Amino acid sequence: MLRTRVDPGLWSPSTTSFPFVAALLIGGTLFNIVANASFKAAALSPNWRGFLSWQVAGNLAGFLTVLALTGLLRFVPLAVAFPVTTGLAVIGVQVAAAAWIFHETISPMQWLGTGIIIVGILLVGRS
DSSP: OOOOOOOGGGGSTTTTTHHHHHHHHHHHHHHHHHHHHHHHHHHHOSSHHHHHHHHHHHHHHHHHHHHHHHHHTTTSOHHHHHHHHHHHHHHHIIIIIIIIISOOOOOHHHHHHHHHHHHHHHHHHHO
16 A cells, blocks of 8 residues: 655654665765766767767666655655755755856856755755
8 A cells, every 4th residue: 555644753863764864865966966967968978979878877877866765755755855855956966067067157146046945945854
């Protein structure tokens, strides 16, 4: 039978393996960053071989992202897990991939949006 409700008590560090949940959250975020950076690299690739290689890497990292989220959903309600993981992915892709790897300029307005996302993650995570 499909369990449609996650027990809110499962999220407390005293009843779950908090390091495992944190590892799923961090791992999923890192895999998401790798996936998006790989797709950008594929788009910039000068030949089909590089394009396909980066596509494979991106899709593999995306698959691992989905597996990490699925594992996380065993411990965290969807209404918390999805916005937190999505928000962390947006921030990670913007800062790690766009700014650090591809040296794209991030405007002050985009940094403001990043700050708002961080506030949103904190608010959702506390609920």
